[in-house]
Every structure is written in C-alpha cells, then in structure tokens.
Amino acid sequence: MALVAAGTKSVELSVPSRSEYVAVVRLVVASLATGTRNLAADRIDDLKLAVSEACTNAIEANRKAGLDAPVIASCWEAPERLEVCIADSGTGFEPSTLSAHPEVSDPERLNFERGLGIPLIRSLVDDLRFESTPQGTKVWMTMFGGPDSGDATTEIVRTVVERD
Amino acid sequence: MALVAAGTKSVELSVPSRSEYVAVVRLVVASLATGTRNLAADRIDDLKLAVSEACTNAIEANRKAGLDAPVIASCWEAPERLEVCIADSGTGFEPSTLSAHPEVSDPERLNFERGLGIPLIRSLVDDLRFESTPQGTKVWMTMFGGPDSGDATTEIVRTVVERD
Amino acid sequence: MELGLHVDTSNPPFTVIVVRGELDVYSAPRLREALVELVSEGHRKLIADLEGVEFLDSTGLGVLVGGLKRLRSNDGDLSLVCTQARVLKVFDITGLTGVFRISSTLEDALAG
Amino acid sequence: MELGLHVDTSNPPFTVIVVRGELDVYSAPRLREALVELVSEGHRKLIADLEGVEFLDSTGLGVLVGGLKRLRSNDGDLSLVCTQARVLKVFDITGLTGVFRISSTLEDALAG
Ligand SMILES: Nc1ncnc2c1ncn2[C@@H]1O[C@H](COP(=O)(O)OP(=O)(O)O)[C@@H](O)[C@H]1O
Ligand SMILES: Nc1ncnc2c1ncn2[C@@H]1O[C@H](COP(=O)(O)OP(=O)(O)O)[C@@H](O)[C@H]1O
Numbered sequence: 001m002a003l004v005a006a007g008t009k010s011v012e013l014s015v016p017s018r019s020e021y022v023a024v025v026r027l028v029v030a031s032l033a034t035g036t037r038n039l040a041a042d043r044i045d046d047l048k049l050a051v052s053e054a055c056t057n058a059i060e061a062n063r064k065a066g067l068d069a070p071v072i073a074s075c076w077e078a079p080e081r082l083e084v085c086i087a088d089s090g091t092g093f094e095p096s097t098l099s100a101h102p103e104v105s106d107p108e109r110l111n112f113e114r115g116l117g118i119p120l121i122r123s124l125v126d127d128l129r130f131e132s133t134p135q136g137t138k139v140w141m142t143m144f145g146g147p148d149s150g151d152a153t154t155e156i157v158r159t160v161v162e163r164d
Numbered sequence: 165m166a167l168v169a170a171g172t173k174s175v176e177l178s179v180p181s182r183s184e185y186v187a188v189v190r191l192v193v194a195s196l197a198t199g200t201r202n203l204a205a206d207r208i209d210d211l212k213l214a215v216s217e218a219c220t221n222a223i224e225a226n227r228k229a230g231l232d233a234p235v236i237a238s239c240w241e242a243p244e245r246l247e248v249c250i251a252d253s254g255t256g257f258e259p260s261t262l263s264a265h266p267e268v269s270d271p272e273r274l275n276f277e278r279g280l281g282i283p284l285i286r287s288l289v290d291d292l293r294f295e296s297t298p299q300g301t302k303v304w305m306t307m308f309g310g311p312d313s314g315d316a317t318t319e320i321v322r323t324v325v326e327r328d
Numbered sequence: 329m330e331l332g333l334h335v336d337t338s339n340p341p342f343t344v345i346v347v348r349g350e351l352d353v354y355s356a357p358r359l360r361e362a363l364v365e366l367v368s369e370g371h372r373k374l375i376a377d378l379e380g381v382e383f384l385d386s387t388g389l390g391v392l393v394g395g396l397k398r399l400r401s402n403d404g405d406l407s408l409v410c411t412q413a414r415v416l417k418v419f420d421i422t423g424l425t426g427v428f429r430i431s432s433t434l435e436d437a438l439a440g
Numbered sequence: 441m442e443l444g445l446h447v448d449t450s451n452p453p454f455t456v457i458v459v460r461g462e463l464d465v466y467s468a469p470r471l472r473e474a475l476v477e478l479v480s481e482g483h484r485k486l487i488a489d490l491e492g493v494e495f496l497d498s499t500g501l502g503v504l505v506g507g508l509k510r511l512r513s514n515d516g517d518l519s520l521v522c523t524q525a526r527v528l529k530v531f532d533i534t535g536l537t538g539v540f541r542i543s544s545t546l547e548d549a550l551a552g
Contacts, residue, residue: 116498
C-alpha cells in the first residue's frame with residue numbers, strides 16, 4: 001500500500017510539542033470527522049484515541065531529539081475514507097521491532113505502564129502505516145466511512161481492503 | 165504599532181476556503197483561549213465571533229480571486245495577550261475606505277444585510293490590524309488577558325494601550 | 329454542529345421557525361431558503377425562535393435581516409425570540425436590536 | 441477541559457478519588473501525583489471513580505496501572521468505578537479489564 005494519502009488534503013494543524021496541545025488536535029480531528037463525514041460516534045471516539053496516542057508519541061520523539069519542532073496533524077479526505085497523519089521531527093524508530101505484550105493472564109501484564117499506545121492505535125483504526133526515518137516519523141491512520149455512507153460502508157470496505 | 169505579533173507562535177491551522185471549515189477554526193481558537201489562557205467565557209465568545217467574521221471574509225476573498233488557496237489561522241501567545249491572524253490569498257482591500265453604516269434610527273439600516281463583519285470584529289477584540297496587499301490579506305486580532313491574569317488585566321491593559 | 333430548523337404552524341396566524349445550532353456562513357443559506365419558502369407558501373407572521381442558537385455571526389444576522397425585509401415588503405413581519413446574552417449582543421452591537429421585535433418567550437411573541 | 445480530582449474519605453476504610461474530564465498525557469501527571477500522595481498519607485483501599493471521565497488514553501491508563509502496582513506493593517488495592525463504553529473499551533483492548541476490579545456503581549465498589 002502506497003504511503004501517500006488517498007484523498008485531498010483538507011486540514012493541516014501545527015501545534016507545539018507540548019502535552020497541553022494534544023487536546024486541540026483531538027478536537028480538530030473529531031470535528032472534521034463529525035462535521036464533514038458521517039462517522040458513528042464510537043468510531044469518532046476511536047479516532048480521537050488513536051490521534052491522542054500518536055501525538056503523545058510525536059511529542060516524546062521531538063523531546064528526545066532535543067528539538068523544539070512542532071507536531072503536525074494533516075487530514076486527507078476521500079469519498080470513502082478519512083486519513084490523518086501525525087508527523088514529528090524525531091529520530092525515528094522501527095515499528096516492526098516493538099516487543100509484543102505479555103498475555104493478559106500473565107502476571108507480568110502489570111509491568112506494562114507504557115508500550116500500550118501503538119497496540120491501541122492498531123486496534124482502533126481501519127488502517128495504520130508508519131513512515132519513519134532518522135529525520136522524523138509520520139503515522140498514517142485511516143478510517144473508512146464517507147460523508148454520506150455512514151457506517152454501512154465502513155464494514156464493507158474494511159472487509160475488502162487487504163491489511164498487511 | 166508593529167504588524168508583527170508580540171508573542172510566540174503556537175498553533176497554525178490551514179483549512180480549505182469552504183464555509184464548512186469556519187467552525188473548525190472557531191473551535192481551535194476557542195479551545196486555545198479556554199485551555200491555555202484564562203479568558204472569561206464571554207470574551208471567548210467575542211473572539212469566536214471575530215474569528216468567524218474574519219474567516220468568512222477570507223473565504224470570500226480567495227473565492228473572488230479564483231484561488232483554491234487555504235485560509236490560514238495562526239495564534240500567537242504572549243503572557244498578557246493572545247493574537248490570532250487570519251490570512252487569505254485574495255486581492256486585498258483598503259479597510260479605511262469601508263463606508264460607515266447609517267445610524268440605527270435610519271430606515272436605510274434595513275438595507276444592510278452585509279458589511280456588518282468588520283464593524284463587529286472592531287467592537288469585539290481589544291486590537292485589530294489589517295495587513296492587506298494585492299497578494300493577500302492578514303487580519304490580526306488581539307485579546308488581552310494572560311494565562312493567569314484572567315480578566316482583571318484585560319481592562320487595565322485595554323486602557324493603557326493606544327487604539328488608533 | 330448541524331443547523332436544526334423546525335417549522336411549527338400550531339399557532340395560527342403565526343408560523344414559528346425554531347432554529348438550533350450554529351448560524352454562520354455555512355448554515356445560514358439553509359435558513360435563508362427556509363424563510364424564502366415560507367414566504368412563498370403564504371406565511372406572513374413569522375417568529376424565529378433563536379433560543380437554541382449557540383452561535384450567530386453577521387452572515388446569520390444578514391439572513392434574518394433579509395427575511396425581515398422580504399416579509400415587510402409582503403405586508404408581513406418577522407419577530408424573534410431570544411434571551412441569550414451571547415446572541416443578543418450581536419444584535420446590540422450591529423444596532424439591529426431596534427429593527428427587530430425581540431421577545432423573551434414564545435408566548436410573548438405570540439401575544440405581540 | 442480541565443481534569444477534576446476530588447478525594448472523598450467519607451467511606452472508611454475506602455478512599456474514593458473522583459476523576460472528571462480528560463485523562464491524557466497533559467492531565468495524567470496530576471492524577472499520578474494525587475495517587476502517590478494518597479498512598480504516602482497511608483490510604484490503602486482506593487477506589488477511582490471514572491464515571492466523569494470523558495476521555496482516557498494509554499497515558500492515563502498507565503497512571504492507573506502504576507497506582508495499582510504501588511498500592512498492591514503496599515498491601516493495598518485500587519479498584520475502579522466505570523460504566524462508560526468509551527472508557528471500558530480502552531481497558532478491554534489493552535487487556536487490563538482482567539487486572540482491575542471494575543464496578544458499575546460506587547456502592548458495588550464499596551461493598552467489594
Ligand atoms: N513517533 C515516534 N518516534 C520515535 N519513536 C516512536 C514513535 N512512536 C513510537 N515510538 C517508539 O515506540 C515505542 C512504543 O510506543 P507506544 O506503543 O506508543 O508506547 P509508549 O509510547 O507508551 O512507550 C515508544 O516507546 C518509542 O520508543
Ligand atoms: N480579507 C479580505 N480580503 C478582501 N476584501 C475584504 C476582506 N475582508 C473584508 N473585505 C472587504 O470589506 C468589505 C466589508 O467586509 P465586512 O464588514 O466583513 O462585510 P461583508 O463581508 O458582509 O461585506 C467586504 O465586502 C470586502 O469587500
């Protein structure tokens with residue numbers, strides 16, 4: 001799957017790498033998904049949560065890189081999907097090497113106060129792609145469901161699209 | 165008074181020149197003013213309204229210029245003030261030549277379905293400046309009141325600052 | 329936030345149009361269409377109930393002024409119901425408080 | 441949306457911390473501090489009432505897990521009150537539903 005977005009860019013939001021601005025990013029994405037799309041309320045909550053996780057990681061990445069760079073959220077709209085990209089200027093990472101979590105029954109589970117973010121994003125959005133280089137990371141999140149389709153399409157398109 | 169903003173740029177939001185996105189700009193500015201400042205609720209309403217008027221004009225300016233350019237909202241934060249700039253790529257105008265409205269008692273008053281925007285902005289924000297060229301217009305709006313000061317400062321600073 | 333429009337004809341000769349949500353450049357055209365349609369259908373004594381309006385800017389205001397003009401030129405009238413400071417303020421600043429009859433309750437508007 | 445934290449000690453031996461608002465990377469540190477303080481003051485049977493939580497992400501979750509660990513290692517416990525689907529979903533996906541005792545009402549939590 002190509003790493004370029006499928007739709008037309010609509011909104012771009014740049015905020016400082018500070019935790020108090022994550023709420024603004026959530027707000028914008030939720031308002032787009034509500035106002036110009038037709039996503040069900042629980043899917044909008046899913047998107048807000050995914051965006052929040054990605055922004056939290058982006059702020060952390062900029063901070064670790066010692067950069068006063070912004071976090072940039074871009075939204076791309078296509079008839080059947082909304083794509084949100086969260087970009088930072090950190091030093092990047094290799095998503096495939098992230099260690100898996102222990103099973104829920106494992107007593108070790110309790111040691112995981114962190115490392116929950118990306119697994120959460122993965123289970124919340126319809127498609128997730130990373131574009132990570134030593135110059136920065138882009139996290140692309142896709143939600144299916146168009147302006148008119150509502151959630152009927154979501155399930156259909158979800159089934160059709162191949163996940164990798 | 166210089167045309168550059170007094171504070172540090174925090175948020176920049178770029179939206180398509182389409183009326184459905186004005187609500188998103190209002191939302192972002194209001195959330196900034198609520199979350200990271202300490203403005204009273206009615207002053208936040210004032211700012212939302214002023215931003216709405218400026219965005220409506222910016223969309224119209226881009227449309228008239230036949231451009232598919234975005235409207236760009238930038239926010240600058242200083243300890244004692246929040247500045248919001250709404251920028252378009254239209255052909256500009258000369259704010260000082262705008263005709264005044266007839267008096268309220270004048271029967272002509274009813275003919276003014278338009279031309280209410282800039283007078284409204286002027287009476288809502290603490291300071292208003294235009295930077296208009298044939299390449300585009302920037303409308304700078306300032307609200308006094310810092311993160312901690314609340315509205316006490318507003319009145320004080322308002323009195324001190326010279327309005328032109 | 330969608331604009332909600334609801335037409336209530338249960339109080340003849342008045343027609344009440346209940347407006348909810350944000351009335352700005354995006355949503356105002358829908359109110360304009362609704363007002364034009366009501367006038368063309370013969371409604372003459374209109375009341376716009378703005379109590380549920382959460383945001384009103386000059387574009388929304390322009391549509392209300394346009395509606396008032398249209399009605400007056402058809403021997404009708406458009407009055408408003410509104411108690412919200414946030415909304416009343418916009419009428420005040422623009423000097424339109426003196427142009428519209430603004431009531432605090434629908435009952436008052438119907439009585440007038 | 442500010443985080444609201446309210447400590448209620450009117451049900452000994454339980455201490456209830458009522459959490460309101462959005463629990464994310466910005467606000468979670470305040471909850472962490474509050475939990476640390478309560479433990480250091482000797483509170484051992486904590487109940488976090490999450491009914492007023494409008495948003496919870498993994499940072500907020502991490503603080504709750506951290507609080508649970510801290511209490512268990514001090515012979516205490518932290519249980520939760522929550523019925524909101526939106527919030528429960530986060531516990532579900534991360535497999536933490538099995539780690540916390542989650543009650544539907546404060547009464548249930550106090551009874552447990
Ligand atoms: N944008 C990013 N830039 C650099 N590293 C990242 C980024 N996002 C995630 N990571 C890495 O992946 C790890 C796992 O992320 P995540 O699952 O969100 O959990 P957490 O952030 O709580 O550690 C992070 O600790 C970090 O090392
Ligand atoms: N950003 C802008 N670019 C170009 N012209 C503008 C801009 N803003 C305002 N104007 C001009 O000023 C006039 C008055 O604006 P305003 O008071 O907001 O009322 P209205 O937009 O309803 O006409 C507009 O009609 C337009 O000609």
